[in-house]
Amino acid sequence: MIKLIATDMDGTLLDENGKLPKDFLPMLDNLMENDIKFVIASGRPYSSLYKIFKPISDKLQFICDNGAFVVENKQVLSIDVIDxxxxxxxxxxxxxxxxxxxxxxxxxxxxxxxxxxxxxxxxxxxxxxxxxxxxxxxxxxxxxxxxxxxxxxxxxxxxxxxxxxxxxxxxxxxxxxxxxxxxxKDVNKGNALEKIQKDLNISYEETMVFGDFYNDVEMLQKAHYSFVMENANEDMKKHGNFTAKSNRENGVIRAIEDYVIEKIS
Known part of the structure; x- marks a missing residue:
């Protein structure tokens, strides 16, 4: 059973206009009711991500700045400062x-x-x-x-x-x-996600990940249910075990419905 879902933002969860899918909040409520953790993993800074997910921001985990800044429930878990x-x-x-x-x-x-x-x-x-x-x-x-x-x-x-x-x-x-x-050197979304998996005692087989670009590669390697978006560059497709429909077709939502929601309904 999938217990942890992590997704990139731009080109992945967000549509072509940079907006959240309209079905996102009801889906997230369903996941939380079933104790399935949801992680936002992005190159964006925390301030930008926090604004997008209001009013539920404090309930989410954020891998920000490609893993250099990690936050859970408004608490900073790690910052990796460059010399x-x-x-x-x-x-x-x-x-x-x-x-x-x-x-x-x-x-x-x-x-x-x-x-x-x-x-x-x-x-x-x-x-x-x-x-x-x-x-x-x-x-x-x-x-x-x-x-x-x-x-x-x-x-x-x-x-x-x-x-x-x-x-x-x-x-x-x-x-x-x-x-x-x-x-x-060791900062990437994958290493940040692995720390969260260990903290929550969630395995590779229980993790679902979505990404579309090269900064998502390490994160995709941390999950059996690794989905590369259909709209990704062709050379990205080899880094996932599955392909999700494009962000224009709400591919993240569709895959979660098929692989998670149907099994907990």
Whole structure:
């Protein structure tokens, strides 16, 4: 029996307009009544996720910032801070890469460099309360994630520069068509989910996971019921044991109905 469900957000649970499916809240009530845990696992920051899931946010577990920041019932379970010298090295390297913007996730706030309207339209989708700072190296905060918005395409532009330079010490992952995230080496959604599984004494066979992009790969490996979305890139499909209908067709909801709700009704 499935006891734990974890899902990515963008391109997975959320529809093509970035909205929750209309059937989500009734489904979640049903799951909670049957003591099935539900985990939101996203590259988004906690503040953004908390807002989306009001008024039930305090009842959920959140793997935020790809696992660098984990929260349960408003209690911070873990924060994985990046060494300050490494943060400065990454910032300085990024300043030499054309057509990108930098956002830093810290324990005191979210920070970004000044940007054009084109960048701001993309950033505001995920980072609604960022503080604009002229020199990001002057920030007095503990940084746990660096997000790169790359309008030239993250896999073809910034990844090819940042991954060779920093991947020995840090996790450099393409998290969207124009997004790239950098965290500490062992930080990913999969390791964060594994900690939750151990805390709850829930096994691989009792876990269901949904994802669509490369930052979901490690998380998909933690569940027998691993679903890659139909709308994912073709090379992602090999990382799941199952395929869910696209996010445009509410694929997460449909799979949960078929594999979980029908069995507990």
């Amino acid at each position: 300050k010298d490494k943060v400065h090295d990454i910032i300085n390297t990024c300043m030499e890469i054309p057509n990108i913007g930098i956002t830093l996730g810290g324990t005191k706030g979210i920070y970004q460099n000044p940007c054009s309207e084109e960048f701001e339209r993309e950033r505001i989708k995920y980072y609604t309360n960022a503080i604009v700072v002229e020199d990001l190296c002057t920030i007095d905060d503990d940084i746990f994630k660096i997000a790169i918005c790359d309008l030239s395409g993250s896999s073809e532009n910034s990844y090819k520069i940042l991954e060779p330079k920093f991947s020995n010490e840090l996790n450099v992952v393409v998290s969207g068509e124009i997004w790239l995230d950098i965290m500490n």
